[in-house]
Amino acid sequence: MSPAERIRFFWTRHGNSCSLALFLIAILTLPLIQDNPYYLGLSNQVAINVIIVLGLNLFVGYAGQISLGHAAFFALGAYGSAILTVNFGIWPWPAMFVTAALVGLVALAIGLPTLRLSGHYLAMATLGFNIVVYTVLLQWDKVTGGPDGFIGIIEPLSVGTLPMDTEIRFHYLVWGMVFVLIALCLNLVRSGVGRSLATLAADERAASALGVNTGLAKVKIFALSAVFASLAGSLYSHCFLFINPDTFSIFRSIDFVIMVVVGGLGSVWGGLFGAGLITCLPELLDAFEAYKDIIHGLILVLILLFFPQGFVTGLMDLWRTRRALKKQMPDNA
Template sequence: MAAFFKQRNVIAALIIFAIIFPFITNNTYFVHVMTLSFIWMIGVYGLNLLAGYTGYLSLAHAGFFAIGAYALSLLTTKAQLNYWVAFILALIITSVLGLVIGLISLRTKEHFFAIYTLCVGYIIYLVIDKWDSLTGGIRGLIGIPGPGNIGPIEFTTPVSNYYLVLFFLLLTVLVMYRIVHSLTGRTFIAIRNSEDLAQTIGISTMKNKLLVFVISTFFAGLSGALYASFIRFIGPDIGYISITFDLLTYLLVGGIGTLSGPIVGTVLIVWVSQQLQFLQDYRMLIFGPVLTLLVIFYPRGIVGGIAESLMKRKQKKQAREEQLVMAKKSVAATAASNENR
C-alpha cells in the first residue's frame, strides 16, 4: 500500500485515468470540466516550481496567465496569424515579459517579493482592463479561433480538445519531473532551504531564481493560451488577483512542493465546486471551512500529508525492527554469558 502512494505511482495512475476518461463517460459537460481542470493544472505546476521548490511566492501568476491568453487572442484575431505561430509567439512574449519583471522583482525576498508581484499582477490587470483600443477593455475579446489542424488531425470536437490539452499537461508533468530530479532542481531546493547557504557553496542564486521565474511564467502563459483557445472568449477578469489565489488554493490543497499535488488539488477542488453549484453563493459556507481545516491539519496538502504519514509509519516500523534485533542480540549475549559461567 505504501509503495502505491509513491508520487510516481500516483501520477501514473492519474494519467491512465485521464486517458480513458472520455471512454467511461458520455457526458460532454464532464469532458469540458476535466479539460478546464487540465488547463489550470498547467498553471499550477508553474506556480509550484517557483513557490514549492524555490520558496518564492509570486502573486502575479494570473497576470502572466492573462498575458498568454491575450497574446494568443490578439495575434489570431487582429494580426490574423496562423494559430500555431501565434501560440508559439504568445509563449515567447510571456517569457520575455517574465524575464524583464523577474530582473526587478527578484531583487526582493520573502514577503517583499510577494507584495511586489501582487502589485505587478494588479498593474497587468489594469492595463488589460483600461487599454480599450487593444484589449477591448471590459468587453473582452470574442471570436478567438480554436487550435489549428496538424496535418490530418483536427481539433473540432470536445474530445479532441481534451486530448490536445492532456498532451500539453503530460508534457508539463514530464518537464517538471526532469527539472525536479536534475541538478538544477536540487539547486532550486537548496535556494528554498537556505539562500545564504546556497550562495556560500557557490550557487548563483540570482541566475537560478531568474531561470525558475521565467519557467514559471512560461507555463502560466501556456495555460493562458490554451484557456483562450478553449473558451473562445476572454475578459480582463482572467488577470485578476482572485485567479492567482484560486491557483494557489489548488496547490496548497494538493500539496505544495510535490509533483502530484497540483493534479490532486486541482481535480478535487474543481469537481467539488461543480458539485456544490446548486447551493449558488452559499457553497462557500461549506467549501471555505473545509479548506481552512485541510490547511490547518494538512499544511503540506493532501499528497504531502499522506507522504508524511507513510514516512512516519515506515520510521516506526524500522525502529521496531531495530529494537527487535537489539533484543535478540541481548538475549544471545545473555545466553552466551550464562554458558561461560
C-alpha cells in the same frame, strides 16, 4: 526478497515512470468511459489549471517563493494568442509559442529586479503586476475588448488538418500537454537545477554558500513558471474561444495558490489533485453558491494549520512516518 519487497523495490526505482504510464493510460481511456461533453469540458478546465499549478508549484513549492500574480501571465498568454491570431492572422500554434516566449521575457524583466526581494515585497510586486495587467485589459478596450471580453473570432487549434474543436479532441490535446509538462517537471526536479532550488527554499544563505547562484536560479524558475501559465492561457483561449478580464483577476491568482497548497508544496502529482479539487468544487457545491468563498477559505486555512507542507504531501509524510514506526517497533503495532 519476498515478492512484496520486490515490488516495493521496483517502485522506488521506477516510480516516476510507472506513475507516468498509469497517468497516460488514464488520459487515453477517460473519453472512452465518459463522453458527456460537460464532464469532459470540466476535465479540460482542470487540465489547463494543472499546467499553471505545475509551473507555480515549481516557483512556490520547490523554490519557496511567493507569487500572487500568476493569473497575469495566464492573461497575457490568453490575450497574446487571441490578438496574434485574430489581429495579425498568425497561425495558432506559432502564435502560442511566440506568446509564451514573449511572456517569458516579460517575466524575466519583472523577475530580475524583484526577485532580489523576498517575502512580502515579492508578494506585493506580483500582486501589483496582476492588478496592472487586469486594469489594462479592462480599460484598453480597443485592443482587448474591455469588460465585455475579446472581440473577434478565435480559431481553434488544429493538428494537421484536424481542428481541435470538440471536447474529446481537445481532451487529448490538453491532457497530452499536461503529460509532457509533468514529465518535464519530474525530470527538472531531480536535475541539478531542481536540487539547487530545493536547497534555496530550505535556506537561501546555505544555498549560495554551496555555490548556487540564488538570484539567477529564482529568476529562471519564475520565467519558466510564467511560460507554463502563458501556454495554459493560449490553450484556454483556443479552447473556450472567448476570454474576458474577469477570468484573470487577483482572486484567480489566489485560487492557483490554493491549488498548490492543497496539492502539496513541492509535489508534482499533488498539483494534479489540488487543481482537480479546487476546479471541480464549485460545480459540486452548486447548491452552496453563497458558501463558496467560506469553503475555499476554510480549506486553505485548515490545510495550512494541520498540514503546513500541503495536503497530499502531508498525508504521505504521515503514512511514511507511521510505516517507519511500525517497522522499528513491531511490538507496538
